[in-house]
Amino acid sequence: MINQKTLKYLRLTFSYLFLLVMVAIVAYPILWMIGASFNSGDSLYSSTMFPKKPTLEHYRELVTNSDYPFHLWYLNTLKVASLTALLGVILCSTTAYAYSRFRFAGRKYGMMAMLVIQMFPSFMNIVALYVLLNMVGLLDSHMGLVLVYAGTNIPFNAWIMKGYFDTIPKSLEEAALIDGASRMTIFWKIMIPLAKPIIAVITIFHFVIPFGDFILARILLTSYKKYTLTIGLFSLVNNQFGKNWTTFTAGALLMAIPIVIVYMSLQKYFISGLTRGATKG
Amino acid sequence: MTPQTNAVSKNITVTGTKRYIAAILSAICMGFGQIFNGQFVKGIVYIIIYIFAIISGLDFWKYSYWGLTTMGETPGKDHSLVIMIESLVGVVLFLIVLGIYILNIIDAYKNGKLRDQGYRVPGIKQTIKNVVDQGYALAYLSPGMIFLILVTLIPLLFTTLIAFTNYDLYHSPPAKFIEWVGFNNFKMIWSFGGWKRTLTYVFSWTVVWTVLSTVSTFGLGLFVALILNQKDIKGSKIFRTILILPWAVPALVSILIFTGLFNTNFGPINDLLAFFHLGPVRWLEDPTWAKIAVLLVNLWVGFPFQMALCTGILQSIPQDIYEAAMVDGASPFQKFFKITLPLVLYSTAPLIIMQMSYNFNNFNVIYLFNQGKPPIIGLRDAGGTDILISWVFKLTLDKLKYNYAAALSLIIFIIVAGFSIYNFRRTRSFQEEDMLQ
Numbered sequence: 025m026i027n028q029k030t031l032k033y034l035r036l037t038f039s040y041l042f043l044l045v046m047v048a049i050v051a052y053p054i055l056w057m058i059g060a061s062f063n064s065g066d067s068l069y070s071s072t073m074f075p076k077k078p079t080l081e082h083y084r085e086l087v088t089n090s091d092y093p094f095h096l097w098y099l100n101t102l103k104v105a106s107l108t109a110l111l112g113v114i115l116c117s118t119t120a121y122a123y124s125r126f127r128f129a130g131r132k133y134g135m136m137a138m139l140v141i142q143m144f145p146s147f148m149n150i151v152a153l154y155v156l157l158n159m160v161g162l163l164d165s166h167m168g169l170v171l172v173y174a175g176t177n178i179p180f181n182a183w184i185m186k187g188y189f190d191t192i193p194k195s196l197e198e199a200a201l202i203d204g205a206s207r208m209t210i211f212w213k214i215m216i217p218l219a220k221p222i223i224a225v226i227t228i229f230h231f232v233i234p235f236g237d238f239i240l241a242r243i244l245l246t247s248y249k250k251y252t253l254t255i256g257l258f259s260l261v262n263n264q265f266g267k268n269w270t271t272f273t274a275g276a277l278l279m280a281i282p283i284v285i286v287y288m289s290l291q292k293y294f295i296s297g298l299t300r301g302a303t304k305g
Numbered sequence: 306m307t308p309q310t311n312a313v314s315k316n317i318t319v320t321g322t323k324r325y326i327a328a329i330l331s332a333i334c335m336g337f338g339q340i341f342n343g344q345f346v347k348g349i350v351y352i353i354i355y356i357f358a359i360i361s362g363l364d365f366w367k368y369s370y371w372g373l374t375t376m377g378e379t380p381g382k383d384h385s386l387v388i389m390i391e392s393l394v395g396v397v398l399f400l401i402v403l404g405i406y407i408l409n410i411i412d413a414y415k416n417g418k419l420r421d422q423g424y425r426v427p428g429i430k431q432t433i434k435n436v437v438d439q440g441y442a443l444a445y446l447s448p449g450m451i452f453l454i455l456v457t458l459i460p461l462l463f464t465t466l467i468a469f470t471n472y473d474l475y476h477s478p479p480a481k482f483i484e485w486v487g488f489n490n491f492k493m494i495w496s497f498g499g500w501k502r503t504l505t506y507v508f509s510w511t512v513v514w515t516v517l518s519t520v521s522t523f524g525l526g527l528f529v530a531l532i533l534n535q536k537d538i539k540g541s542k543i544f545r546t547i548l549i550l551p552w553a554v555p556a557l558v559s560i561l562i563f564t565g566l567f568n569t570n571f572g573p574i575n576d577l578l579a580f581f582h583l584g585p586v587r588w589l590e591d592p593t594w595a596k597i598a599v600l601l602v603n604l605w606v607g608f609p610f611q612m613a614l615c616t617g618i619l620q621s622i623p624q625d626i627y628e629a630a631m632v633d634g635a636s637p638f639q640k641f642f643k644i645t646l647p648l649v650l651y652s653t654a655p656l657i658i659m660q661m662s663y664n665f666n667n668f669n670v671i672y673l674f675n676q677g678k679p680p681i682i683g684l685r686d687a688g689g690t691d692i693l694i695s696w697v698f699k700l701t702l703d704k705l706k707y708n709y710a711a712a713l714s715l716i717i718f719i720i721v722a723g724f725s726i727y728n729f730r731r732t733r734s735f736q737e738e739d740m741l742q
Contacts, residue, residue, distance in 0.1 A: 032537075039532045043544050046529060049605070050550055053562050056573065073573075119449030126442035136729055139659070140722045141457050145666040145694045147701040148467055148711050149460035155390045156455065175456030178449050180659065207441050235555040236669070254557050261561065269565070276558040287553035288546060299617025302656050 061274035082274035094275060096249055097256035101279070104166050104173070104234045104252055111174040112181065112230035113223060119178060120185035121211060125197070135183065142179040150243050157244065164246045172240060173233045181226050188222035188301035189215065221297030224290050232283055253279045324417030331413035335406060338413025342420060346429045351409050358402045362395075369395030373466075377482050385483040389466060393459050461718075467711035474705040490712040503685040503696070504713075510596070511665065511692040518603045518664045523657065525604060526611025527649060531641075533612075534619045545616070552609035560673040563602045564589075590679050592689030599690050603670045614656065618649050654732045662721045671695045693717050 059073035061082055086094045123135055153172055154163065162168030196218075197210050205213070216223065234241070238254040245251055251259070257279065261272045287294075323342070331338030336351030372392035377383025416426045427435070468490060470476075472483045494500045529548060533541045551559060566572050567588040578584035588598045622645070630640050650657075671677055677691035677699065686704055687696045693713065700710040 035535075036537065039535060039538055042532060043529075043538075047544065047547050050548055052573075053559060053566060053605070054550060054554065056566065057558070057562050115449045115452060118445045122442050122445035122449075126445070128439070128442045136726065138453065139729070140725055141453070141461060143662045143666065143721045143725060144457065144461045144464070144718045145697065145714055145721070147698050148464035148707060148714060149457075151386065151707075152390055152460035152463040153456065155387055156459065159387075159391070171452070172456055175452035178453055179457075182449065211445075232555070236557060238557055239668075254555070258557070273562070276555070276561075280554050280558055283555065284550065284553040287549065291546065291549060294549075294613050295617045295620070299614060299621065302614065302653070 057273050058277060060270055061277050063270050065270065082271045083278075085271055086275055086278070092256065092260070093249055094256070097251050097253045098278070100166065100250060101234050101253040102282075104169055105231045107166070107170045108173045108233055109227045109230040111170060112177060112233075113227055115174055115178050116182040116185050116226055117216065117219070117223065119182040120189055121215060123182070123186045124189035125194075135186070138179045139183060142176065147239070150240060153240075154243060163244065164250060166245075166250065169234075169241060169244055169252075172244065173237070174230065177230065177233060181229055184298065184301035185219070185222055185226055186301075188219055188297065191300055192218050221293045222301045224293040225297040225301070228286060228290060231286070235279060235283055319418065319421045321421040323420045324414050327413040327417030328410050331410045335409045338410070338417065342413065342416045342426050344416065344426055344429075344432065347412075347432055354405065358405075362398065362402060365395045366399055368392065369399070376470075376484065377478070380480075380482070383479070383482070385472075385478040387478075389483075390459065390463060393462050393466075396462070397454060397459060464711045464714050467707055468715045470708055472707040472711075473709075477705070486708075490708045491716075494709060494712060499683070499685045500709075502683065503687050506681075506684060507687050507691055507693055507696050510690070514596075514600070514667075514692055515661055515665045517600055518607070518667070519657065519661045521600065521604050522607035523611050523653075523660070525608040526613075527615045529608065529612045530615035530619055531645070534616065545612075548612060549609045551605055552613070556606055556669055557673060559606055560602060560670060563598075563605070564674055567598050567602075589675055592679055592681060595675055595679055595690045599670060599674050602674055603664075603667070606670065614653065615649060618652055619645070622648055655729065658725055658728045658732070662725050665692070665721055666694045666717075667692070668694045668698060672698065 056073050059075060062078040062080070063075040064077055064079045064081060123131060157163045157168040157172075162171070192215065196214055200210050200214060234252050235254065238258055241252050242255045242258075245255065253275070257272055257275045260268050260275065327338035327341050329338075330341050331351075334352070335355035336348040336353075339345075339348035339351055342348075369392040372388040373396075376385040377388050419426055467483075469485055469487060470483045471486045471489075475481075476483055494504060532538065533545055538544075566574050569575060569585055569587050569589055572588070574588070575585045578586060586594055588594050626644055627640060630644060635643070671690055671692055672695045675688075675690055677688040677695045679689045681687070681689050686699050686706075691699070694717070697710045697713050697717070700706045700713070
C-alpha cells in the first residue's frame with residue numbers, strides 16, 4: 025500500500041510539474057508580446073518583457089495618429105466578422121440540417137465531395153474569386169469579403185454541425201410533425217434551440233476568420249480605409265512605416281483581446297459542442 | 306395506390322412499352338413524356354423550364370464555347386481570364402440544366418413504368434406533395450450549394466483549366482492571349498532537372514511536415530487532456546483555461562511573435578539557451594533547425610484545439626469500463642493502451658484525416674513564420690521550410706508562373722483528395738452512419 029501511495033505522489037508531482045512547464049511555455053510569448061507593447065522605441069530586439077520605462081505611447085499612437093486609420097480597421101474587422109458569423113451560421117445550419125435529416129440521392133457522397141473540394145490548395149482560386157467579384161461589382165467591398173469567407177468555410181463547419189444534429193433524437197421532430205408543425209417550424213423551434221452549443225462554436229469559428237486570414241483580404245481589399253486589422257497590422261510591420269514592431273504588438277494585443285474574451289467565456293461550449301459534433305460521442 | 310408501395314412488390318408484371326416511349330419523348334423535349342403519361346401540369350412546367358433554358362441559355366453557351374476555344378480574339382479588348390471565368394459560369398449553368406434534363410427523363414420513365422404495371426400515375430395533388438417533400442431538402446441545401454459552387458467549385462475548375470495553358474509573366478492578359486498547351490506544364494515540371502529536384506525535395510518535406518505536425522499536436526493535446534482529466538488534480542479548470550489561450554490568439558499575431566522569439570541574434574530563446582551554455586542555434590538560417598522551429602511553432606499554435614477535443618472525448622468515456630478493468634487487475638498502462646487510446650482514436654479518426662489535409666496545406670504557419678526560408682541552392686524558387694502550398698504561393702504571386710502553380714495545385718489536390726477519400730470511406734462514421742440512428 026505504501027508503494028501505491030508513493031506512486032500517487034510521484035504521479036501528482038509529475039503532473040503538476042508538467043502543467044507548470046506547459047503554462048510557462050504558453051504564457052511566455054503572450055507575456056512577451058504584452059511587455060513589448062509597453063516598451064518605448066520601435067525595435068523588437070531592444071524591447072524587454074519588463075520594460076524599464078513602461079509607456080502607453082504605442083497605444084496612443086494607434087488611436088491618434090493620422091498616418092493610418094487604426095480605429096477604422098478595427099471597426100471594419102468587427103463588421104466583417106459579425107456579418108460572416110451571421111451568414112455562415114445560416115448557411116451551415118441549413119446545409120447541416122439537410123444532410124442530417126433528409127435522405128436524398130447522393131447524400132453521403134455529396135457530403136464527402138464537399139469536404140474534399142475545399143481541400144483544393146490554390147492561390148489561383150483567389151484570381152478566380154477576384155474576377156467573379158469584379159463581375160458583380162463587389163471587389164474592394166466588405167460584402168464581397170463576407171461572401172467569400174462564409175462560402176469557403178461551409179464544408180468543415182457544416183460537417184461538424186451535421187454531426188451534432190445527428191445526436192439530437194428524431195422522435196422530437198416526428199412528434200411535432202404529427203402535431204402538424206411545418207418543417208420550417210421544426211427547424212427554428214426545435215432544432216436550433218437544441219443545437220445551441222454547436223451554434224455557439226460555429227459562430228465563433230466564423231467570427232475569428234477575418235482575424236486570421238490575410239491573403240484573401242490583402243488581394244480583395246485594395247483601398248486603405250477598407251482594410252481589416254490583419255492586413256492593416258501586417259502593413260505596419262512590412263510596408264511603408266518600416267519596422268514598427270512595438271506598435272504592431274500593441275495593435276495585435278488590442279485585436280486579440282475581444283477574441284480571447286469570447287473564447288474564454290464560451291469554453292464549456294467548445295468542449296461539449298465540438299466533441300459531440302465532430303465525433304458523435 | 307401510391308408509388309411508394311409499388312416499389313415493394315417487384316414481382317408485378319410489366320407489360321407494354323409506355324415507359325420507353327415516355328422516356329424517349331422526354332429526351333426529345335422536356336415535359337413531353339410527362340404529358341404522354343397524363344401529368345399535364347408537370348409536363349407544362351418542364352416545357353416552360355426547357356424553353357426558358359434554351360432562350361436564355363443558348364447565347365450564354367455559345368459564348369462559353371467560343372470563350373473556351375479561343376480565349377478571346379480582339380487584342381486589347383478581350384481579357385482571357387475574364388472570358389474563361391464567364392465561360393465557366395456558363396458551363397456550370399449548363400451542367401445544372403443537364404441535371405434537370407436527366408431527372409426529367411428518369412421521371413418520365415418511372416411514371417411510364419407505373420402505367421405499364423397497370424397503376425395510375427400520381428395526380429397533381431400527390432405530385433405537389435412529393436415536390437414539397439423533396440423540395441424541403443433542396444430548399445435547405447441550395448443556399449449552401451450555391452455558395453460552394455461560386456466560391457469553391459468555379460475557382461477549382463478555373464485553376465484546373467489554367468494548368469493546361471501557358472498563363473505566365475510572358476503570356477499575361479489583357480496584352481496577350483492565353484493559349485492551351487495540353488500537358489506541357491506537367492511534362493516540364495517532371496522532365497526539367499531543377500524542377501523535378503525541387504518537387505521531390507519540397508514534396509518529401511511536405512509529407513514529413515504533415516505527419517509530424519499532426520502527430521505532435523494530437524499527441525501533446527491528448528497528453529495534456531489526460532493529465533487534466535485525473536480526478537485528483539486540483540485547479541484543472543484554471544490550467545485548462547490558460548492552456549487554451551494559444552487557440553484564441555489570432556495565429557497571424559502569434560506566428561509573427563515567434564519569428565521574433567526565434568531570432569538567432571536577439572531572440573529570447575537563444576538567450577535562454579545561452580544561459581545553459583548552449584547555442585546559439587541558427588533557428589531561421591539553418592534548414593534543419595528552421596524545420597524544427599516551424600514544427601515547434603505549429604505545436605504551440607495547434608495543441609489546444611486537440612486538447613479541447615480530447616478532453617470532451619475523455620469525459621464521455623463511461624467510468625464503468627475502467628472499474629471493470631480495475632477488477633480484472635489491469636495496470637494503468639493497459640488501461641490507457643487497451644481502453645483510452647482506442648476509444649479516442651476511434652472517435653477522432655475523421656477529424657485527424659481533416660487535420661492532416663489541413664496541415665498538408667498549412668500555408669499560414671510556414672509563410673508567416675519564415676516565408677519558407679532559408680534559401681537552398683539548386684532549388685527552384687523554394688526554400689528549406691517550403692511545403693508545396695507555400696511554394697505554389699511563391700510561384701503564383703512572386704514569380705507569376707501561374708501555369709506551373711496551377712499544375713502543381715492540381716497534383717497536390719489529387720494526392721490530398723485521394724488520401725482523404727480513401728480514409729474517409731474507412732472511418733466508422735462513414736460506413737455505419739445510418740446504423741447509428
